[in-house]
Amino acid sequence: MRRPSARYAGFIALAAGISACAPSAERRAPDVRVTITCTRVRVNVTIGGWVVHQNPSGQVRLQLVAGANVASINVVPKDATSWPFTPPPPYVVPSGGQQILTVNSSAQPGTYSYNIVGTCTPTDGPAQSVTIDPDIVVD
Secondary structure (H helix, E strand, O other): OOOOEEEEEOOEEEEOOOOOOOOHHHOOOOEEEEEEEEOOOOEEEEEEOOEEEOOOOOEEEEEEOOOOOEEEEEEEEOOHHHOOEEOOOOEEEEOOOEEEEEEOOOOOOEEEEEEEEEEEOOOOOOOEEEEEEOEEEEO
């Protein structure tokens, strides 16, 4: 029997421009917050931070929101050879945890595709594989 699966697609834009509205000491890495919840018949996915602007430290924070019925997510670039972040992939982010990515100084403008994969375990049914297929746009 096949396990249920859900797929989502979209993009996240990462702009290299820096805003002068706040001193850099007060800034922190922009957040990409992922929430995945499911029941036997429904999967809900929320990604906060669809548009992310690069801050002076050149970092992005990937987070899996605590309370989701997913123990962890795997973040895997589709082409790791051109991935613009360090540390190198893949990344495993536990529920309530985070992974901070730093933009390489040599990152080229462009679209970087990756998958977010998790297994959602509802209280009323079998585990469901969830794949989210966003892009990060560096410009």
